[in-house]
Amino acid sequence: xxxxxxxxxxxxxxxxxxxxxxxxxxxxxxxxxxxxxxxxxxxxxxxxxxxxxxxxxxxxxxxxxxxxxxxxxxxxxxxxxxxxxxxxxxxxxxxxxxxxxxxxxxxxxxxxxxxxxxxxxxxxxxxxxxxxxxxxxxxxxxxxxxxxxxxxxxxxxxxxxxxxxxxxxxxxxxxxxxxxxxxxxxxxxxxxxxxxxx
Amino acid sequence: xxxxxxxxxxxxxxxxxxxxxxxxxxxxxxxxxxxxxxxxxxxxxxxxxxxxxxxxxxxxxxxxxxxxxxxxxxxxxxxxxxxxxxxxxxxxxxxxxxxxxxxxxxxxxxxxxxxxxxxxxxxxxxxxxxxxxxxxxxxxxxxxxxxxxxxxxxxxxxxxxxxxxxxxxxxxxxxxxxxxxxxxxxxxxxxxxxxxxxxxxxxxxxxxxxxxxxxxxxxxxxxxxxxxxxxxxxxxxxxxxxxxxxxxxxxxxxxxxxxxxxxxxxxxxxxxxxxxxxxxxxxxxxxxxxxxxxxxxxxxxxxxxxxxxxxxxxxxxxxxxxxxxxxxxxxxxxxxxxxxxxxxxxxxxxxxxxxxxxxxxxxxxxxxxxxxxxxxxxxxxxxxxxxxxxxxxxxxxxxxxxxxxxxxxxxxxxxxxxxxxxxxxxxxxxxxxxxxxxxxxxxxxxxxxxxxxxxxxxxxxxxxxxxxxxxxxxxxxxxxxxxxxxxxxxxxxxxxxxxxxxxxxxxxxxxxxxxxxxxxxxxxxxxxxxx
Numbered sequence: 001x002x003x004x005x006x007x008x009x010x011x012x013x014x015x016x017x018x019x020x021x022x023x024x025x026x027x028x029x030x031x032x033x034x035x036x037x038x039x040x041x042x043x044x045x046x047x048x049x050x051x052x053x054x055x056x057x058x059x060x061x062x063x064x065x066x067x068x069x070x071x072x073x074x075x076x077x078x079x080x081x082x083x084x085x086x087x088x089x090x091x092x093x094x095x096x097x098x099x100x101x102x103x104x105x106x107x108x109x110x111x112x113x114x115x116x117x118x119x120x121x122x123x124x125x126x127x128x129x130x131x132x133x134x135x136x137x138x139x140x141x142x143x144x145x146x147x148x149x150x151x152x153x154x155x156x157x158x159x160x161x162x163x164x165x166x167x168x169x170x171x172x173x174x175x176x177x178x179x180x181x182x183x184x185x186x187x188x189x190x191x192x193x194x195x196x197x198x
Numbered sequence: 199x200x201x202x203x204x205x206x207x208x209x210x211x212x213x214x215x216x217x218x219x220x221x222x223x224x225x226x227x228x229x230x231x232x233x234x235x236x237x238x239x240x241x242x243x244x245x246x247x248x249x250x251x252x253x254x255x256x257x258x259x260x261x262x263x264x265x266x267x268x269x270x271x272x273x274x275x276x277x278x279x280x281x282x283x284x285x286x287x288x289x290x291x292x293x294x295x296x297x298x299x300x301x302x303x304x305x306x307x308x309x310x311x312x313x314x315x316x317x318x319x320x321x322x323x324x325x326x327x328x329x330x331x332x333x334x335x336x337x338x339x340x341x342x343x344x345x346x347x348x349x350x351x352x353x354x355x356x357x358x359x360x361x362x363x364x365x366x367x368x369x370x371x372x373x374x375x376x377x378x379x380x381x382x383x384x385x386x387x388x389x390x391x392x393x394x395x396x397x398x399x400x401x402x403x404x405x406x407x408x409x410x411x412x413x414x415x416x417x418x419x420x421x422x423x424x425x426x427x428x429x430x431x432x433x434x435x436x437x438x439x440x441x442x443x444x445x446x447x448x449x450x451x452x453x454x455x456x457x458x459x460x461x462x463x464x465x466x467x468x469x470x471x472x473x474x475x476x477x478x479x480x481x482x483x484x485x486x487x488x489x490x491x492x493x494x495x496x497x498x499x500x501x502x503x504x505x506x507x508x509x510x511x512x513x514x515x516x517x518x519x520x521x522x523x524x525x526x527x528x529x530x531x532x533x534x535x536x537x538x539x540x541x542x543x544x545x546x547x548x549x550x551x552x553x554x555x556x557x558x559x560x561x562x563x564x565x566x567x568x569x570x571x572x573x574x575x576x577x578x579x580x581x582x583x584x585x586x587x588x589x590x591x592x593x594x595x596x597x598x599x600x601x602x603x604x605x606x607x608x609x610x611x612x613x614x615x616x617x618x619x620x621x622x623x624x625x626x627x628x629x630x631x632x633x634x635x636x637x638x639x640x641x642x643x644x645x646x647x648x649x650x651x652x653x654x655x656x657x658x659x660x661x662x663x664x665x666x667x668x669x670x671x672x673x674x675x676x677x678x679x680x681x682x683x684x685x686x687x688x689x690x691x692x693x694x695x696x697x698x699x700x701x702x703x704x705x706x707x708x709x710x711x712x713x714x715x716x717x718x719x720x721x722x723x724x725x726x727x728x729x
Binding site: 021024025027028029030031032033035036037038039040042072075076078079080081082083103 | 306307308309501502503504517520536537538540541542543554555559619622623625657658660661663664
């Protein structure tokens, strides 16, 4: 009798538990706790705002991201976003990501943070002086993100791998601002400053 | 015997000839690499260790049920260690993956179901697919477990060589290319020797033997001229009527092809030369055999979430059936690919975990096509490989199921680089179409025989995200010895911690290396009883 009850209990639990792991595959690339994996160039998604996760999944699904031949990691992400069944699935994926507890991102970029602070003034208007982002401007948090990923995305905007699609209105606003970072040192410096924001 | 030429004489002295040959040899370079690392094990392959019986209840957690993990579980289990194997995916075997009718291909963003007919000969070995005679440890386990082996044809002189850079893309038989290339080179060398005969310090007998060697090697005529060879094959059967010889191919065309750069000599490699073998019915018969021994110890669908090395044991958190579980074991044998481990919380020292991001993941891709007829056998091709300079790189013809109606071709095997990404970036159906289109340059009638197909881009596979670790000499120097050594009671394993990444034999040796070290430590802990 007890055994039968335990069995019933387990049967009741398993489907619910399994549904909770529908998006466990995100952790294969983005790390077991969503804190990113530099080895495969998958950024930290722990702490990413659900609205931003949804927007980026939509961008990958629409081909605004992950289509440029030079964007290899984007190419790996795009089919994963594309197989999500519909908007409701995208929302569930974003909710799954929201449950990750963000950890401290390892510092891998060294630059002149003081110089970066000056450059960051152009970023602060949308992303906030504290780098925590602002949904009104569709500007995600930058503080706490993997620094190597920020560098990659600044390169992507600069080189037209991101923010060039006609429908990508918010991405388009990023490109002229990224253009103010005139060289690699400027990119590294601004990211070094973002590293100092907590 | 003359060996008296001064060092600055431009002619070839006997000793200089021999030295030049030695200096050009690739094996010398390999030996340097091995000795730098202190890893040359001597001629005899290391024997399987005899482990001392476990002292009391000694626990081992093994992360990953690939070949190295299964070997460790089997050997340690036999010695009385209490092993638990945690496998993240839906199956055991790691990259030892045989795809048959209905099998799931768990590629992120490109899930597939293997569409081959339900038939014992219709499968794709999507990971390892051939066993060299020199891979003694793997063969030893096959012998012990009665895994039936059958010859695997890796090199076939009747298969095709295709390159858009030569003959306008028209394929030629492998035997034509190789025979004519050798004939031309031998003739060229013979002419050079003849021209230098008067000055050459080789004596007459040496020269005569060398000319004889060239005649035999290149199938030259008595005047040391290459006029074609029956080695290239005939245009007719030549059984009851005079054989019709093929003409000699234009050597300048042969040179334009990239074939001579490596693929022409592919089967000379120690791991690629005859005689090779495959398990009857698919490479995963090896996995089945290990699972028959240790399957009760293997948790399928158990994904590791953290690995923490502690003073006397290792703590592992894993997720199984929707719940996080915590366990502690005296030893942890970790077979998780390094590039995935980089994303799993751990407390490894930086001089160890730094390798996880330093060593690139391999991006190998295999694609199989089911053919409704074994049309290649009517082209006198039984097993072996056709080579093409296109992205698909090669077409393998099955060595098994000869003269049955259908067969599965390995229709693309891409070792990585941009070719691999060009395929991997496509949805599954478009990959098949591209493979068919490229295959048509080798077999013009290809398309009408193809029924279905499946692809495995290892760097997109869930729980894998990569194939053989891309070591090079610099990376080996910097990281390998440290990775091979334990961190506390934690050992990294798998083909990634071997000088043979991408081979099951490398995985086995890495496991034997780790468990031998555990055995050494266990014996040292109780010298009185176990020494």
